[in-house]
Amino acid sequence: DIRMTQSPASLSASLGETVNIECLASEDIYSDLAWYQQKPGKSPQLLIYNANSLQNGVPSRFSGSGSGTQYSLKINSLQSEDVATYFCQQYNNYALTFGSGTKLEIK
Amino acid sequence: EVQLVESGGGLVQPGRSLKLSCAASGFTFSNYYMAWVRQAPKKGLEWVATISTSGSRTYYPDSVKGRFTISRDNAKSSLYLQMNSLKSEDTATYYCARQWLGARLDYWGQGVMVTVSS
Numbered sequence: 001d002i003r004m005t006q007s008p009a010s011l012s013a014s015l016g017e018t019v020n021i022e023c024l025a026s027e028d029i030y031s032d033l034a035w036y037q038q039k040p041g042k043s044p045q046l047l048i049y050n051a052n053s054l055q056n057g058v059p060s061r062f063s064g065s066g067s068g069t070q071y072s073l074k075i076n077s078l079q080s081e082d083v084a085t086y087f088c089q090q091y092n093n094y095a096l097t098f099g100s101g102t103k104l105e106i107k
Numbered sequence: 108e109v110q111l112v113e114s115g116g117g118l119v120q121p122g123r124s125l126k127l128s129c130a131a132s133g134f135t136f137s138n139y140y141m142a143w144v145r146q147a148p149k150k151g152l153e154w155v156a157t158i159s160t161s162g163s164r165t166y167y168p169d170s171v172k173g174r175f176t177i178s179r180d181n182a183k184s185s186l187y188l189q190m191n192s193l194k195s196e197d198t199a200t201y202y203c204a205r206q207w208l209g210a211r212l213d214y215w216g217q218g219v220m221v222t223v224s225s
Contacts, residue, residue, distance in 0.1 A: 001168070034211040036152075043202055043215040044144075044152065055213065087152055091210040094166045096142070096154035 006099030014107045017078045021102045023088035025069045032092040035073045039084045109133040111203045111216035118222045129186040129203030136184035140206040143188045145199035193223045
């Protein structure tokens with residue numbers, strides 16, 4: 001199975017700041033990567049797919065980039081409603097695997 | 108509006124069985140792959156099963172293969188997960204999710220809790 005290594009495990013940033021979350025795949029996943037946001041007590045929601053495509057309804061301050069084995073999620077102008085845990089997920093083969101998550105808090 | 112509503116969770120003893128259901132609405136259910144994903148308390152996400160549009164193809168990770176069975180009834184717009192020989196490590200919230208083209212999970216249900224304990 002493809003292993004997804006996500007960093008950092010936790011992150012604290014101020015309102016209005018820009019944050020980056022990284023995901024490293026154990027092999028080339030050819031941009032078959034999604035990012036999810038999970039707010040406390042809620043189910044995950046799709047933010048980004050195909051590494052850099054924004055899901056309908058997701059604010060444009062979220063963006064994704066990367067290729068090969070290295071990917072990142074960028075959140076511009078951090079808002080209070082962005083407090084959540086973020087997960088990456090690869091779908092290059094049928095055996096979906098997720099990163100371990102990044103918990104984002106506001107300073 | 109896409110809606111996925113899971114049911115069937117609860118407390119079950121180790122070694123016993125449980126069947127989860129997911130009622131789908133707001134989209135043409137038969138056109139989509141579907142999946143189950145679970146999340147142990149305070150832990151990350153783990154994919155549990157995927158089923159193709161017709162139900163002819165199913166996929167599982169090694170952790171549940173041979174114990175869990177995913178199925179669907181397109182006439183009822185319903186997804187199921189039969190869980191046998193349950194273990195304490197199967198304790199988790201189980202989410203039903205729509206799987207776009209067998210890839211990204213674009214809609215998720217609210218989840219249902221399964222607790223395996225004596």
